[in-house]
Amino acid sequence: MATDPSAAIVTVGTELVTGQRLDTNGAEIASALLTSRFAVVEMLSVADDAARLADHLARLCAECTLVIVTGGLGPTHDDITRDAASRALGRVLVRDAAIEATLTRIVALHHEPDAATQIMTQADVLEGATVIMPTTGTAPGQIVPTPGGSLVLLPGPPAEMRPMLSTFLSQRHPGTPPVRLRSTGIPESDAQIAAQRVIGDARGVGLTVLAAPADVEVVLFDEGAGPRELARLGASICTELGDACYSTDGSSLPETVLALARTRGVMLACAESCTGGKIASALTDVAGSSDVFEGGVVAYSNRLKTTALGVAAPLIDQYGAVSEQAARAMAAGVANLTGAQYAVATTGIAGPTGGAADKPVGLVWFGLSTPTGITARSQGFSGDRQGVRTRATMFALDLLRHALSERE
Amino acid sequence: MATDPSAAIVTVGTELVTGQRLDTNGAEIASALLTSRFAVVEMLSVADDAARLADHLARLCAECTLVIVTGGLGPTHDDITRDAASRALGRVLVRDAAIEATLTRIVALHHEPDAATQIMTQADVLEGATVIMPTTGTAPGQIVPTPGGSLVLLPGPPAEMRPMLSTFLSQRHPGTPPVRLRSTGIPESDAQIAAQRVIGDARGVGLTVLAAPADVEVVLFDEGAGPRELARLGASICTELGDACYSTDGSSLPETVLALARTRGVMLACAESCTGGKIASALTDVAGSSDVFEGGVVAYSNRLKTTALGVAAPLIDQYGAVSEQAARAMAAGVANLTGAQYAVATTGIAGPTGGAADKPVGLVWFGLSTPTGITARSQGFSGDRQGVRTRATMFALDLLRHALSERE
Numbered sequence: 090m091a092t093d094p095s096a097a098i099v100t101v102g103t104e105l106v107t108g109q110r111l112d113t114n115g116a117e118i119a120s121a122l123l124t125s126r127f128a129v130v131e132m133l134s135v136a137d138d139a140a141r142l143a144d145h146l147a148r149l150c151a152e153c154t155l156v157i158v159t160g161g162l163g164p165t166h167d168d169i170t171r172d173a174a175s176r177a178l179g180r181v182l183v184r185d186a187a188i189e190a191t192l193t194r195i196v197a198l199h200h201e202p203d204a205a206t207q208i209m210t211q212a213d214v215l216e217g218a219t220v221i222m223p224t225t226g227t228a229p230g231q232i233v234p235t236p237g238g239s240l241v242l243l244p245g246p247p248a249e250m251r252p253m254l255s256t257f258l259s260q261r262h263p264g265t266p267p268v269r270l271r272s273t274g275i276p277e278s279d280a281q282i283a284a285q286r287v288i289g290d291a292r293g294v295g296l297t298v299l300a301a302p303a304d305v306e307v308v309l310f311d312e313g314a315g316p317r318e319l320a321r322l323g324a325s326i327c328t329e330l331g332d333a334c335y336s337t338d339g340s341s342l343p344e345t346v347l348a349l350a351r352t353r354g355v356m357l358a359c360a361e362s363c364t365g366g367k368i369a370s371a372l373t374d375v376a377g378s379s380d381v382f383e384g385g386v387v388a389y390s391n392r393l394k395t396t397a398l399g400v401a402a403p404l405i406d407q408y409g410a411v412s413e414q415a416a417r418a419m420a421a422g423v424a425n426l427t428g429a430q431y432a433v434a435t436t437g438i439a440g441p442t443g444g445a446a447d448k449p450v451g452l453v454w455f456g457l458s459t460p461t462g463i464t465a466r467s468q469g470f471s472g473d474r475q476g477v478r479t480r481a482t483m484f485a486l487d488l489l490r491h492a493l494s495e496r497e
Numbered sequence: 498m499a500t501d502p503s504a505a506i507v508t509v510g511t512e513l514v515t516g517q518r519l520d521t522n523g524a525e526i527a528s529a530l531l532t533s534r535f536a537v538v539e540m541l542s543v544a545d546d547a548a549r550l551a552d553h554l555a556r557l558c559a560e561c562t563l564v565i566v567t568g569g570l571g572p573t574h575d576d577i578t579r580d581a582a583s584r585a586l587g588r589v590l591v592r593d594a595a596i597e598a599t600l601t602r603i604v605a606l607h608h609e610p611d612a613a614t615q616i617m618t619q620a621d622v623l624e625g626a627t628v629i630m631p632t633t634g635t636a637p638g639q640i641v642p643t644p645g646g647s648l649v650l651l652p653g654p655p656a657e658m659r660p661m662l663s664t665f666l667s668q669r670h671p672g673t674p675p676v677r678l679r680s681t682g683i684p685e686s687d688a689q690i691a692a693q694r695v696i697g698d699a700r701g702v703g704l705t706v707l708a709a710p711a712d713v714e715v716v717l718f719d720e721g722a723g724p725r726e727l728a729r730l731g732a733s734i735c736t737e738l739g740d741a742c743y744s745t746d747g748s749s750l751p752e753t754v755l756a757l758a759r760t761r762g763v764m765l766a767c768a769e770s771c772t773g774g775k776i777a778s779a780l781t782d783v784a785g786s787s788d789v790f791e792g793g794v795v796a797y798s799n800r801l802k803t804t805a806l807g808v809a810a811p812l813i814d815q816y817g818a819v820s821e822q823a824a825r826a827m828a829a830g831v832a833n834l835t836g837a838q839y840a841v842a843t844t845g846i847a848g849p850t851g852g853a854a855d856k857p858v859g860l861v862w863f864g865l866s867t868p869t870g871i872t873a874r875s876q877g878f879s880g881d882r883q884g885v886r887t888r889a890t891m892f893a894l895d896l897l898r899h900a901l902s903e904r905e
Contacts, residue, residue: 098514104707106506106537107716108527112520115542119516129514130549132542134523141538248880299512308515359795365781366774369795373773376849376882384797386805387767387777393792393835397805427801441784474784 093312094154094238096127101142101160101170102245105134114159114250123310124266125258127155137161139169139176146177150235157254160245162228164208170242171213178235180215188212188220188229195227221253232257265311268323269339272305272330273487280305283329288322302476303483304342305333335490342486343371343378349493350381350431357489358429359385360398360419362410363437363453367482383427388419394436398422411436411448416465420456431492432458433485439477453481459492501720502562502646504535509550509568509578510653513542522567522658531718532674533666535563545569547577547584554585558643565662568653570636572616578650579621586643588623596620596628596637603635629661640665673719676731677747680713680738681895688713691737696730710884711891712750713741743898750894751779751786757901758789758839765897766837767793768806768827770818771845771861775890791835796827802844806830819844819856824873828864839900840866841893847885861889867900 098118104110115132122129130153135142142161149156161170175182189212196205211228214220221230226249231242241257243250272280277300284296284307293313299306307326311319327334336345350357359368369385372378386397391410394400400418408414419434437453444450451470456463466488470480506526512518523540530537538561543550550569557564569578583590597620604613619636622628629638634657639650649665651658680688685708692704692715701721707714715734719727735742744753758765767776774795780786794805799818802808808826816822827842845861852858859878864871874896878888 104705105524106527106540107531107705108524108529108537110707110709111524112540116513116516116519119514121516123515128544129516130544130546132514132520134540136536136538138538248884297512297515299518301518356798361774361777365786366769366777366793366795369769369774369797370778373795373797374883374886378773379797382797384795384801384805385774386794387774387781387792389777389781389787389790389792390764390835397792397794397834426805427798475782478782 093126093128095152096122096129096155096157097131097133097149097153098122098129099142099145099149099156099158100132100134100245101137101158102134103136103167105160106136114245114247117247117251118157118159118254121254121258122155122157123308126265126311137167137169139173142169142173143176146174146240150177150237150240152237154238155241156235156237156239157241157243159243159250162211162230162242162244164211164227166207168210171210171215174231174233174240174242175215178215178233178240180217180233182213183216184209184212185214185220185229187222188214192227221256223249224252225249230257265316265319267308267310268319268337270307270309270323270327270330270334271336271339271341272307272333273303273335273342273483275305275330275333277305280307280330280333284309284326287325287329291318291322294319294322302472303480306339332491335487341375342483342490344375346486346489346493347372347375347378347381349490353493355381355430355493356383356428357381358383358423358427358432359485360423360432360434360456361385361387362389362394362419362435363439364435364478364482364485365389365439367478368433368435368485371482371486383429386423386426394419394422398426409448411438411452411454413454413465413467416454416456417463418456420458420465421463424458429458430460431489433489434458435481435485437477437481439474439481441474451477453477453484455481455485455488457488457492501534501536503560504530504537504563504565505539505541505557505561506530506537507550507553507557507564507566508540508542508653509545509566510542511544511575513568514544522653522655525655525659526565526567526662529662529666530563530565534673534719545575545577547581550577550581551584554582554648558585558645558648560645562646563649564643564645564647565649565651567651567658570619570638570650570652572619572635574615576618579618579623582639582641582648582650583623586623586641586648588625588641590621591624592617592620593622593628593637595630596622600635629664631657632660633657638665673724673727675716675718676727676745678715678717678731678735678738678742679744679747679749680715680741681711681743681750681891683713683738683741685713688715688738688741692717692734695734695737699726699730702727702730710880711888714747740899743895749783750891750898752783754894754897754901755780755783755786755789757898761901763789763838763901764791764836765789766791766831766835766840767893768831768840768842768864769793769795770797770802770827770843771847772843772886772890772893773797773847775886776841776843776893779890779894791837793840794831794834802827802830806834817856819846819860819862821862821873821875824862824864824875825871826864828866828873829871832866837866838868839897841897842866843889843893845885845889847882847889849882859885861885861892863889863893863896865896865900 218231230253434456440450626639638661842864848858
């Protein structure tokens with residue numbers, strides 16, 4: 090929208106353009122800028138080439154209100170961001186006394202004397218810049234005035250970049266945060282059609298629909314409609330999406346499941362074969378999960394299904410490990426082992442090998458144990474091994490969500 | 498190097514610059530171009546803005562030998578790549594009869610008649626382009642002559658993009674694949690110094706060092722030295738890196754551990770607390786892991802440590818769950834439960850809460866069960882919750898690697 094200030098993001102490093110390191114800073118910063126109501130027009134990764142970077146910075150700093158650069162602020166000869174920014178803006182580099190003092194102490198403690206000269210270049214900042222002192226690492230961030238507005242230089246390592254980005258953005262008016270509706274088990278195009286149907290001719294609302302495997306997010310952002318209207322439309326879209334919509338505040342599916350369990354005062358467990366630990370990982374990724382997650386068994390071999398979960402060997406012989414019977418027995422077994430009130434089990438064929446005519450790659454059986462009993466269902470998933478495992482993990486978490494959401 | 502042809506990669510889509518979708522195409526294409534001996538100078542993500550994209554394409558097509566664009570080739574009004582390329586190169590769009598015939602059949606079978614006009618725009622190709630017929634999906638790829646060399650337009654969805662990229666690159670001379678040495682437990686800077694010390698003044702070799710948490714990769718690429726010299730240098734650097742170097746062919750640490758177990762004819766298991774399933778997930782991510790991985794227990798609660806792994810409740814009361822004693826008991830317990838010859842256990846404090854003066858956040862105890870007995874060690878890990886879990890997972894896998902590598 091014309092009124093949103095424009096922004097560009099530049100990530101510096103040859104490892105990014107050789108594809109060896111996936112750039113996560115760009116997406117992370119872009120997401121933060123979206124929340125802060127910037128319109129990101131361009132996101133660029135460049136090699137460690139000072140001349141090329143200087144050309145891009147000169148162009149972007151003239152055009153955009155905000156340009157954020159990450160990387161190239163280290164102490165090696167490949168770290169070219171300071172020089173490139175200096176050239177692009179015609180501002181000399183001056184040595185900052187506070188940073189220099191910090192680096193002198195570090196050099197004395199940790200590095201070979203020969204490295205001192207290089208390390209000290211991290212104390213050079215552009216004339217007129219505001220320094221952002223590092224909370225972790227040694228490279229400072231810099232906020233530099235430009236023809237368009239501001240240029241912000243941040244270190245490359247995400248753990249160093251994040252606190253500085255947060256500090257910088259929190260000093261600005263944050264704007265209305267976007268409304269994020271997340272759903273699973275619905276195609277991206279269906280979610281988009283549903284959202285557009287609700288929005289209709291309403292003005293001042295921006296819509297983006299984002300899709301990860303089995304995880305579709307509808308994002309509404311404020312282009313003038315205001316927070317109350319945004320919330321109203323969000324609630325309507327959530328109703329339109331129906332059962333597929335699992336959160337309205339951007340919470341992930343694992344976070345949603347854990348919150349439901351916490352509200353009900355129950356414990357969760359999982360028994361995994363083809364998902365191989367991904368369900369447990371997803372739940373334990375969330376801080377505080379130990380309040381409601383007992384744990385689980387990754388019963389990858391048939392033997393372990395029997396010894397740890399009590400799945401009778403004759404049952405596996407008769408019906409196979411990928412069967413309704415095995416799924417039910419695994420769910421009952423892990424519930425019994427852990428005492429958890431709600432448990433989910435997975436057993437299936439992730440691929441690429443192992444499929445057969447009657448049990449193709451992508452087939453997964455799910456067992457569910459709840460206070461009312463044991464149920465099971467099967468589902469076929471498309472995609473490669475990673476895709477099947479990821480989608481089956483989301484499906485299992487969604488089974489828990491539904492079970493935890495039912496009124497008793 | 499001056500003799501390497503230059504390349505640029507452009508990924509199109511507003512979802513990329515709002516940070517909602519992480520761009521994986523760029524890194525994937527860049528990696529493929531590295532192998533094909535292109536020097537990627539720039540990687541760019543742009544919003545669905547035909548004018549901006551046209552400006553960039555005009556600039557890059559004049560400068561670079563190869564420009565690859567993904568995204569924006571779909572049937573909706575947001576799909577602006579065809580128009581932008583047409584403008585940038587001054588080539589009109591013409592309707593390709595073969596694509597049109599395919600789309601006509603698809604429209605008749607699957608879509609509402611109203612959508613037909615939009616869908617048919619996918620049959621428009623730049624005058625003079627070579628069409629790459631789609632093997633999956635409906636959008637064709639295009640190879641278009643430019644002042645610098647070639648512009649290649651590919652669909653955005655990775656599953657559609659990959660086969661076309663592969664087709665295009667295989668028609669060119671593939672070049673010597675890079676040598677990839679992977680290591681863990683060594684700082685990135687130490688690996689770089691070691692590699693540079695070995696390479697010395699040798700000519701015709703390019704070096705990149707890439708770091709993920711606890712996973713440093715030294716990449717050597719052929720800039721004229723030839724495959725034999727590259728392999729020789731790779732072997733020397735591996736020796737220089739010593740024990741930290743776990744693979745010399747780009748294999749990941751989980752792949753390496755599974756291969757060692759397969760060679761020895763043994764089974765593996767894991768008992769996880771703070772890593773919460775990540776070790777099991779990492780191993781089962783690899784197809785064929787069921788040959789050597791029995792499974793494991795995610796003993797997240799103290800209760801489950803006792804009931805599933807036989808860790809005595811009084812032991813946990815006396816020493817705590819995060820202790821040498823608990824780690825040993827967990828390793829012994831899961832080895833006993835699964836019959837695996839090699840098992841690793843983790844118990845620690847991933848954070849952000851749960852730390853204390855004597856047991857800070859990041860402390861993890863590791864238990865190891867091998868045919869020769871049970872051992873344990875502790876390690877402190879920096880970073881946030883995700884960082885501690887990831888690094889502890891790598892450390893646990895590396896303990897298995899060392900144990901499996903010992904001569905008996």
